[in-house]
Amino acid sequence: MTKGSYWLDGIQLPTPTVNPLPTQVDVIIVGAGYTGLCAAYETAKKGLSTLVIDQGSVGQGCSSLNGGQVAHSIKPSIAELSGKHGASIAQRIHAEATDAVENLRRLATVEGLDCDWRPNGGFLGAYTAKHFDDMRREADAAHKAGNSRITLIQRQDVHREVMADRYYGGMVYHDDASIHPARLVCALYERALKAGVVVSANCGATAIERTATGFLVRTTKGTIAARKVLIATNGYTGPLSPWHQRRVIPIGSYQIATEELGTERVKQLIPHARNVCDTRRVVIYLRPSPDGKRIIFGGRAALSERDPSRCTSRLINMLESVFPSLKGVQASHAWVGFIAYTFDTLPHLGEQDGLYHCLGYCGQGVPLATYYGMRIGQQIAGLKEGKTALDGLRFQTRPLYHGKPWFLAPSILVYRALDSLGW
Ligand SMILES: Cc1cc2nc3c(=O)[nH]c(=O)nc-3n(C[C@H](O)[C@H](O)[C@H](O)COP(=O)(O)OP(=O)(O)OC[C@H]3O[C@@H](n4cnc5c(N)ncnc54)[C@H](O)[C@@H]3O)c2cc1C
Secondary structure, eight states, X not given: OOBSOGGGTTOXXXXXXXXXXXXXXXXXXXXXXXXXXXXHHHHHHTTOOEEEEOSSSTTTTGGGTSOOEEOOOOSSOHHHHHHHXXXXXXXXXXXXXXHHHHHHHHHHHTSOOOSOOBOOOEEEEOSSHHHHHHHHHHHHHHHHTTOOSEEEEEGGGGGXXXXXXXXXXXXXXXXXXEOOXXXXXXXXXXXXXXXXXXXXXXXOEEEEEXXXXXXXXXXXXXXXXXXXXXXXXXXXXXXXXXXXXXXXXXXXXXXXXXXXXXXXXXXXXXXTOOEEEESOSSOEEEEEOTTSSSEEEEEOOOSSOOOGXXXXXXXXXXXHHHOGGGTTOOEEEEEEEEEEEOTTSSOEEEEETTEXXXXXXXXXXXXXXXXXXXXXXXXXXXXXXXXXXXXXXXXXXXXXXXXXXTTHHHHHHHHHHHHHHTO
């Protein structure tokens, strides 16, 4: 019998009750994950009365469930972004992705946020020969630009990074790191409380209405008036805010933790304890557990959303395809969380009809949600340092899309076929 999330072994997510709820605040933030808690910290620091509500416990969404991998992670390349938005914005968006990692590093190593920060670096395996050629070009360009923090790994040297035979080579990103996701969200919660934020768990927002001075937010625990409201619901964005729901694509990401393999065996498989991903279209990611005894493995395991325990065998097969020596391994834990994709694969933050939003990290929110959460909080507080390169970019939707991604299953089938053909 598999258990749920490995990250919640021995950790109780906070479920604060506020009795009575305030009837009026400056700012209400819907969603108590990394985004909501980082935004709230900024608004409270600036003296705005701030209430964060969540329909469940604090951090119960992706923020306690993710893989804990921290990487420079903006999906579109600088070239793609330059074509759409110009070279300057493209460079700034990528610079902010670096800032996001540095922001989290500072929170962990300078401010001492208790999140098990490990500067272990990341390995990206080339799934096809063509992907390796692309990597070689990327490494050359980065080295010419003076970036010595990435290393190209030739095929014959891949075993120094992962004991896997299927990669044509790879790249090591030395500035990548890992964290314990549930500890990070608990630490951000504690930090927000210290700044004066009020947090109410098990308090779902059910409707938002405009008033002359701001908004009325109806919740399962009462109605609150607020001057400003932030939607920080990412992959759990629902009918509460239809405009946002039409712009984020919720996608289930499934993870397992293996049974205990022992530190020696895990070290043989991933000698430097790096985060590992590869370049196939249907993403997989893995890393050692913090105690080094298990492998935590994730990926898109189902065509449509389902009970994570029913995806365990598929995830095990995917893991065995990376490490054939793990044939027969069992999973002790299996869980799922909902990430938020966007149509341009960029996060989006800003204000629409008076409502603020910050979401759409495309599966990379550990650094990006903590960073852009901070920035949107600064924007709400009227601070100029809240400005970002993403401000003002059009937040796209598509005709006939209302929040249920009917196109997901056929897309995954096509991507799986292309991956298996090695394209
Ligand atoms: C399995 C998995 C693995 C991942 N791995 C990585 C990784 O290794 N690295 C990485 O960078 N990113 C990863 N991610 C993505 C990352 O976890 C997210 O991008 C990030 O946590 C988003 O934080 P958030 O605060 O915006 O959203 P969430 O943490 O999802 O919080 C949204 C909150 O909104 C609440 N909510 C929704 N509607 C309402 C309502 N009406 N009223 C009140 N509350 C509401 C929800 O209950 C939820 O708590 C992963 C995600 C998953 C699911």
